[in-house]
Amino acid sequence: MSMRASRKIPLYAVVAAGVITLVLPLMLSSTNTEIYVTIGLYTIVVAGLSLLMGFAGQVSLGQAAYYGVGSYTAAILALHGWSPLVALIAAPIATAFLAFLVGVPLLRLKGHALAFGTLAFQLIFLAVVPETASLTGGSIGLSAIPSLRIGPLAISSGRDYAYLVWIVVVATLIIARNITRSRPGRGLRAMAASVSGASATGVEVERYKLKDFTLSAAFAGIAGGIYVFFIGYVSPDAFPVVLSIEFVIMVVVGGIGTVSGAFVGAALITVVSQVLTSLGTSPSLPPQLPTVLSLGVYAVLLIVILRLLPSGLVGAFSRLWKKAQSASPISHVEGDGTEGAISATGSEEPDELTLADEV
Amino acid sequence: MAEAGEFLVARDLTLSFGGVQAVNSVSFSIAKGELRGLIGPNGAGKSTLFHLISGHFYPDRGSLVFEGNRIENKSPAARAKMGISITFQAVHLFSGMTVLENVMVGGHSWTKHEWLEASFRLRRCRNEERSIREKAMWALTMVGLERYANQLAESLPLGRQRALQIARALCSMPKLLLLDEPASGLRGDERRELLSLLEKLHENALTMILIEHDVDFVTKVAPRISVLDQGQVIADGTPDEIREHPAVISAYLGTAISHEVN
Numbered sequence: 001m002s003m004r005a006s007r008k009i010p011l012y013a014v015v016a017a018g019v020i021t022l023v024l025p026l027m028l029s030s031t032n033t034e035i036y037v038t039i040g041l042y043t044i045v046v047a048g049l050s051l052l053m054g055f056a057g058q059v060s061l062g063q064a065a066y067y068g069v070g071s072y073t074a075a076i077l078a079l080h081g082w083s084p085l086v087a088l089i090a091a092p093i094a095t096a097f098l099a100f101l102v103g104v105p106l107l108r109l110k111g112h113a114l115a116f117g118t119l120a121f122q123l124i125f126l127a128v129v130p131e132t133a134s135l136t137g138g139s140i141g142l143s144a145i146p147s148l149r150i151g152p153l154a155i156s157s158g159r160d161y162a163y164l165v166w167i168v169v170v171a172t173l174i175i176a177r178n179i180t181r182s183r184p185g186r187g188l189r190a191m192a193a194s195v196s197g198a199s200a201t202g203v204e205v206e207r208y209k210l211k212d213f214t215l216s217a218a219f220a221g222i223a224g225g226i227y228v229f230f231i232g233y234v235s236p237d238a239f240p241v242v243l244s245i246e247f248v249i250m251v252v253v254g255g256i257g258t259v260s261g262a263f264v265g266a267a268l269i270t271v272v273s274q275v276l277t278s279l280g281t282s283p284s285l286p287p288q289l290p291t292v293l294s295l296g297v298y299a300v301l302l303i304v305i306l307r308l309l310p311s312g313l314v315g316a317f318s319r320l321w322k323k324a325q326s327a328s329p330i331s332h333v334e335g336d337g338t339e340g341a342i343s344a345t346g347s348e349e350p351d352e353l354t355l356a357d358e359v
Numbered sequence: 360m361a362e363a364g365e366f367l368v369a370r371d372l373t374l375s376f377g378g379v380q381a382v383n384s385v386s387f388s389i390a391k392g393e394l395r396g397l398i399g400p401n402g403a404g405k406s407t408l409f410h411l412i413s414g415h416f417y418p419d420r421g422s423l424v425f426e427g428n429r430i431e432n433k434s435p436a437a438r439a440k441m442g443i444s445i446t447f448q449a450v451h452l453f454s455g456m457t458v459l460e461n462v463m464v465g466g467h468s469w470t471k472h473e474w475l476e477a478s479f480r481l482r483r484c485r486n487e488e489r490s491i492r493e494k495a496m497w498a499l500t501m502v503g504l505e506r507y508a509n510q511l512a513e514s515l516p517l518g519r520q521r522a523l524q525i526a527r528a529l530c531s532m533p534k535l536l537l538l539d540e541p542a543s544g545l546r547g548d549e550r551r552e553l554l555s556l557l558e559k560l561h562e563n564a565l566t567m568i569l570i571e572h573d574v575d576f577v578t579k580v581a582p583r584i585s586v587l588d589q590g591q592v593i594a595d596g597t598p599d600e601i602r603e604h605p606a607v608i609s610a611y612l613g614t615a616i617s618h619e620v621n
Contacts, residue, residue: 202468
């Protein structure tokens with residue numbers, strides 16, 4: 001279900017999702033809880049990236065760097081005596097501010113050049129962190145990060161984090177949905193469809209791209225902040241370039257520019273990546289196998305999705321859902337030849353913003 | 360016929376692409392509430408002139424004054440906010456959005472709430488969203504598309520897509536509406552609907568400039584017509600004056616109007 005159509009999500013589905021989210025942490029092993037938290041964190045990052053890719057039509061190959069900036073901001077502030085909660089709140093703000101500064105020159109680039117620019121930002125991040133050991137702990141990283149407290153509540157167990165992260169997931173998804181459904185979101189969506197049309201209706205295209213870029217970084221920043229308190233340790237190894245690529249794949253697999261696609265993509269790719277890692281780490285196999293294997297699988301997945309399901313899994317499912325619904329008699333209200341037009345759109349699925357050729 | 364006022368005044372507007380003078384030292388003025396027809400052969404520079412007014416092109420030379428303000432170097436978005444709205448010759452729809460949402464984008468120019476207010480649906484966001492929605496429904500009703508409100512924009516047939524563009528422009532509550540060949544590709548009944556819509560808007564004192572290929576169509580609705588040829592204004596007057604103007608006849612010689620003139 002896309003951001004537009006999501007108002008049609010039936011109540012029972014929302015309730016069911018809520019119950020599952022609440023009950024699941026009680027039943028999971030500690031390893032699985034970690035995966036559960038990771039899926040939540042990635043959903044937040046991917047929701048932001050999806051807003052950027054789907055609406056500003058820009059691909060960021062450096063989103064893991066913003067995730068990292070959020071992590072380091074929270075870790076450094078917490079280690080310097082700030083209250084962990086304040087440090088966590090500061091993480092998205094600092095990340096957004098940095099993205100704004102980087103975005104001003106970067107967004108002058110277009111298409112592939114911009115994608116490489118964002119990749120360059122990540123490489124610079126990965127190069128700078130080891131060189132600023134006094135602040136960031138260098139390549140060894142920062143440890144003994146104080147645990148998170150919200151008022152009298154100590155957030156310490158994996159289960160606590162599972163609840164915290166899913167509260168933040170819901171909050172960010174609501175924010176994403178609120179934005180896409182009101183003036184700024186309409187401006188963004190208009191911009192993705194026609195830049196000249198959008199600017200003719202008063203949308204300040206360049207400014208909107210910058211805001212979208214900044215917002216997507218803020219999402220990555222809050223996720224990074226939670227991550228660092230959850231793990232209690234941060235080093236540059238946690239933010240490899242391949243993680244940025246995973247984020248892009250998650251967006252594409254779930255469905256570009258959709259809120260629920262963020263969750264589907266994040267969950268699926270996180271699980272796939274876990275499976276591949278455990279497959280590839282059998283004792284008799286070479287140590288670099290997991291990385292090679294996952295890159296290969298991502299490549300195949302990306303090609304298959306872009307060729308066969310350009311609107312992602314969520315888009316494909318919502319199309320099936322619409323078809324099933326239009327098979328029921330109530331939906332045939334329109335007269336004068338518009339049915340043909342409706343069924344035509346149903347088969348081409350233009351109601352998902354597919355920017356496949358930008359990827 | 361309205362005498363030229365101070366509403367929109369162009370002086371010496373010039374724009375060339377490479378060696379071609381697309382718009383060559385064009386001066387004109389439009390009075391408030393006027394409906395001005397703009398005709399000319401293919402490649403005369405009509406659409407280019409519109410893009411100079413809407414801000415999608417910037418002139419090499421010359422000035423453009425809208426309600427006393429110089430606008431020739433302002434961005435399209437800034438001009439939209441000042442009340443200049445354009446419907447393009449090639450339909451620029453926002454695909455993936457419903458008909459109603461397309462029109463609601465038009466409300467962008469007169470509302471203010473931004474990302475933070477939208478994120479948390481603060482009061483200004485809620486209020487403005489409500490008035491944008493009301494205005495959009497009004498605009499859809501004006502062009503007769505209200506029953507398609509929740510359909511995807513790209514599923515409409517071409518004639519309705521053109522009407523949708525006009526609705527979007529109306530939702531922006533324009534002071535000046537630039538219509539670039541709104542009747543092209545329309546069927547007979549759709550043309551008549553468009554004609555009556557333009558008459559209604561004209562009665563409501565909306566200032567409009569209408570580019571139209573079909574001279575017959577323009578003469579029915581525009582009390583005054585300017586003729587552009589090779590980037591220059593070659594004539595200006597009532598439909599009758601235009602028909603008899605020697606420069607117009609020679610510019611159109613061999614095309615539709617010569618037929619009519621004779």
